[in-house]
Amino acid sequence: MGHQISRRTLFRTASGVAAATALGGTLSACGGGTGAGTTSDKLTMTWWGSDDRHKAYKKALKYFQEKNPKIKIEERYSGYDGFFDRFNTNVAGGSAPDLTQMDTALVAQYARKGVIAPIDEYVGKSLDLTGFSKTLLAAGTVDGKLYGVPSGIGVNQLTINRSGLEKLGLELPDREWTWADLKKIAVEVNKKSGGKMFGVDDGGGGTLQAFEVFAREKGQPFFAADGTKLGFTADTLQEWWEYWVGMRKDKACPGPEITSAAHNNLTKNGLVIGKTLITFDIGVYGAGGSITKETLDFLPSPQGDWSGAREGNFVNGGVLLSATKASKRIEDSVKIMNFFAQDKTAIKDMQLQRGIPPTEKARSIVAPDLTDIDKRNMEAADYISKRVAKASNALPAPTPPPKGADQIWDLLFQSNLAVAFGKKTIKAQLGEFFDQAEQILAK
Template sequence: MKLSRATGTIATLALAVGLTAACGNGGADAGPAAPVSMDEEITLTFAWWGNDDRAARYEKAIDAFEEKYPNITVQTQFQSWDDYWTARSTEAAGSALPDVVQMDAGYVRQYGATGQLAELDGQVGVNLDTDGVDETALASGQIEGRTYAVPVSLNTQSIIYNATLLEELGMEPPADGYTWDDLVQWFADVAEAGAEHDPQVYPVGDMTGNNPWFLQWLVQQGKAPFTDDGQIAFTEEDVQAWADLWAPLRESQAFFPAKRAAQLEPKTGLNSAEVVAEANWDTLMPNYTAELGSDDLELMPIPTGDDGKKMYWHSGVMLSASASSAHPDAAAAFIDFMTNDPQVGEIFGTSKGVPATDAQKDAMTIEEGSPDARLLAYEDARADDVTEPAPVPVEGYGEIEVEMARLSEEMQYGNLDEDQFASQWFAYVQDTVKAE
């Protein structure tokens, strides 16, 4: 009889996975891939981060998977972002990750390079089809050419802006193909116009601590942020140049005040209509639109002038298989289903990002003119600018990113200058990477 699907506590799942792993070899010891068995009764464990809405969608998608594979039962659990990685760290210490784990690009190296994740290349063409996923996006789940995670949704950097506020200021977005210097000037012009608006509005929050944009800026300078073997490739001089780029806006107090931003949390200046623009992943636009309570938000591209057409797809959500799984073939089949099956695209829409495959994008029901429609149109328009693979961060980069934001805030409060920001953050980067 098939076991029922259930959610459980972290400890219960860790014990269950540990028992499963003890029953078979899994991972690299499992031998060559074979088509997933349709006769053997199989139970897979699957963990992911998210909320109740994502849970309901996953349950529908898993029902469809179990209908296709009636001999496989998928047991699930989910946590919030922070709790999720605490749980995975505990399980990894005992080599007992769930059979399939929702993975983030920032953690691929941490779990893949330490033998916790199964290499999936051997499953390609057997239980897993990755032909529909952009090659540069696939690279974000690879370490030294080996695949440890498959993107199931994609996004890219953008500037999300309030078109109504911008029109009230008598301004337009910068022309396509603008440069980073053009962007700084545009923000300055928005700040000047916003000072006369009632109530006052600001162009954007301080960009210095925006780590994803720092990485994107490095790539557009022709510099890889990280080496293939997991080391830092940027220099203190690079950090200094990044901080200096935004210094004129900070000196003129054009940025949205940090104190006011803290007062608004968990909302932002953008979805509170106090800021014209926010530099962030494009897939946040529909959510921000809902939070703002109006349909005023649009998307504009990042700077691509001066030979800067070097954007990359970021894998918003990825899926990995545990190296200790007793059922690597079934785990790969589950990842394949979640990546390629049109039913999954119809169920999730853009709720976890734009699907990584056309089969799922084509299955979505999108209302013309809706935020989702504008998001898809933006990504289609930027596709030719995506020429680079996404950087695969070093181990521990999550802590490094948090420290960058903290030091940037200190600078906003006047406790640090650009030189101190650059030297202190780069020293922290070096210490953290060495500690790993």
């Protein structure tokens, strides 16, 4: 997972979404059971992540148990692949963990199936959420109730090969740039590199958050609040695809071959393989470090450059910590949530392993020990979160995605690819996209 875990990341959690959906009936039947945990005298906690995240969690939890000797923790951790398949199996078998790291893409489904517990009654008591913004807490809120504490700020930002720009004699764009500015610098990259490089990845459909921000700038969310239909219009998607047709034509972004190869494969990302200098994929610089040796920087998603454009960026919650409803140790789980949210030692131990820390207090604690790139990463996220908080015309933070969201995100990618390869006209693909999306959401 990257430092900023945004709704772009949700596309990569399709296996988890599918697993939750497939076991929907089973989860519903098991919600409210009493079999959480496998060892009666220990609180079981599960999470996924890299080795660095595992080490950070273990170090922090060791300190917690020293300060809270009555709470013994059984730690279970793994990579992301298969994590929610195992979680579902444990829930169905009556052995759900007491406390789990939760994906923002799945929180709504697990909350509505009665698998995870609302924790509102603890807020202001054993759970101190001072410093957490309302937009950030929305990531763990379902139907008006809080089901998880966000670990950090997840924002939609672009990763820039800063050293690559400098080699071409180009400057880093201003943070208040527009979609027109993106095209201008992307075309310059192609020209100054003698046609060897492109400025930016194709965001026409291969990058979820790029279109979502664009639609929000038009005042349209990706999904309607009730999750029963799309929130954006055909005109908005048509304008978006036309923008990227122009980007491909002017050599500002690569052709569909590179876009297709990089889908869900960071090792083939345009910036990583040296074909582009700007990418929408924040996973290039993750909690385990960078997968490129280039010097990186970070910018907000471009702003709309038309009259009446709204703030399209938003803040997400990274990963969450959630208590299972079947657990008999919810109060102790909340103490652990509070520990990671507010304790100075825990904050220093975790650094950016679960995203950019969620409060200004936490960010000030970790800042002195960060690398230069980490500092730029955190500064950019902090800048975006403050800009969103000040914006008077921003839409509410997106609600947790509905059932079938993963299929629609993949449909968006495949639709853009069909246009890029010349297999379909924009007009023909628009009709097909909305017809299929309507069918998916109606299931």
